[in-house]
Amino acid sequence: MKLALQLAYKNLLGAGLRTWLNVAVLSFAFVIIIFFNGLMDGWNQQSKQDSIAWEYGNGHLRNNNYDPFDPFTLQDGHAEIPSGVNHITPVLIQQGTIYPEGRMVSVLLKGISPDQGIIKITTASFKTSSVRFPAIIGNRMASSAKLKIGDEVLLRWRDKNGTFDASNVTIIDIFDTTVAGVDSGQIWMPIETLWDMTGLQNHATIAIADSNYTYKAVEGWNFETQKDMLQNLDDIISMKKYSTAILYLLLLAIALLAIFDTQVLSIFRRQKEIGTYIALGMTRTQVVRLFTVEGSMYSILAMIVGCIYGVPLFIYLNKTGIGMPQASQDMGFSLADKIYPIFGIQLIIGTILLVTISATIVSFLPAKKISKMNPVLALKGKLQ
């Protein structure tokens, strides 16, 4: 095996530019695979952390009639806050309409306690505000409705009986979050104010659980765990992973095709060499192994070359992050303006194995032909 490795190494270096072209393409595929997977893992981890911190907490206790994917359930999807349940922050969600500059914009009015500390919405600012209808919004909402701190905007809502009411609300704070689920099309108000506005005293649509919450069944309410809520995010990321896999697998296929071609050409052009190896006492299997090792050594060289330019690149990206376009941040899930890729050991080892094994297989396939070669004809360099 040692001899095979030595010979393979010398043969590869002897091939010169041909080898380095193959290595360059394969190293590029290697770096791209790690980059894309690292980006997805970084996005996944960042989104999960942000979603927990801004929206999910330790899970949601949801009114049975409320379906977060069906806005029509908001009308009836609330009930009195269940008694005897501790470590929760109730949130009442109602529909409303704001009219910034005469435009009609539908919004979700979310009432939350100013004293809560479970999620990062800056509700403490309600305590210092003296206006009658204080409201806080996220940066996306502020930008889409062209609102800034101190602005007053006309809000129209309905009370519990369906009677219209309208008044100006004052934007007292704008929070900066990556989680569109608490930002886009939403206005946060003190829950007591929303209760007074709607007449739904002590009612809540959901309740956000903190880390000390222990589940016990409450009639009319479902508990959705943090894990259940993060499942959607996992599903989105895994779907994205599959779609990006097409791109880098195509690149890998091109690199492997190059190795395959090189191997076919080597076996064709080096028939005399193969005959000599057998004449000198090597078995056909040993020659096949030599050529296979030669092919798989491309992947080892590709890894070394990939590390030379890939490692500094990855370190740089890990520190500075990758900017995401503004438009993509308005999607319904958490997406930061910068994603910091994570290059875990599992990812790197997985990629090494993928590239090495696939390079070995494509090297072995043409090398198989050697086992059927007639050594005498091979020595003479005749076509077989």
Added chain:
Amino acid sequence: MNKTKILNPIKMKKIKYILAIITIATFGFVMQAQIISAEKIINKVDDNINSDTQIVVSDMVIHGKRNDRTITSKGYSEGHKKSFTEYLAPAREEGTKMLKLEDRLWIYSPSTDRTIQLSGHMLRQSVMGSDLSYEDMMEDRKLTEMYRSKILSEETLNVRNTWKLELVAKVDDATYYKRMIWVDQERFVPLKEELFAKSGQLLKKTTMSNIEKIDGRWYPKKMNYKDMLKTGEGTDFIVKEIQFNPKIPVEIFSKGSLRK
């Protein structure tokens, strides 16, 4: 002298007492008269505008930011509870039908060949992008059942003498807490209506014009509905043809007529 001094205040008190009773009684009588009067006006308007059955061909002109859209429809109604509307133009809306029976509303779309029932929040959506919601069209209770009314003042509106009526909700579930209606004193036709939120914020305004006498009734042939919180010119509802108390076959107000 002392006796006189003692009696005078008693007399004075009596006079004051009687005057107070007369004032309260008169005020109460006037108030009562006004309540009856305001209600009478509303009832007279109701009698003038509404009939047992109606067939109306109308244009709904939706004024948009860039352009206007005109939707022509033919509507059949029986009282406040039953109505059937078929859209005739433009081609995109042609064949769309709407049936309202009591508090239920169905819409048939010919492009999908499906009938859907609107309920809950869906009724709060705008009708074909206009300033009217399905809910506005669904209201079938009489104003006198929902509102306590009084005459606020007499005003001249477009050279017509009007009563300005204030209607304040007496039921909890009225969509609009307060309404102001200007009624033509001679013709018993509303000329303007303003709808208010609980806070007093003006939400919607309806202006009636082109008042014509049709079959012995004064009827506004043009109505402009305007959401006052939005910019824009609102939605015009123009009556092209109207028949009062025609005979409408019973099957018109059935789900079967939606697919015909």
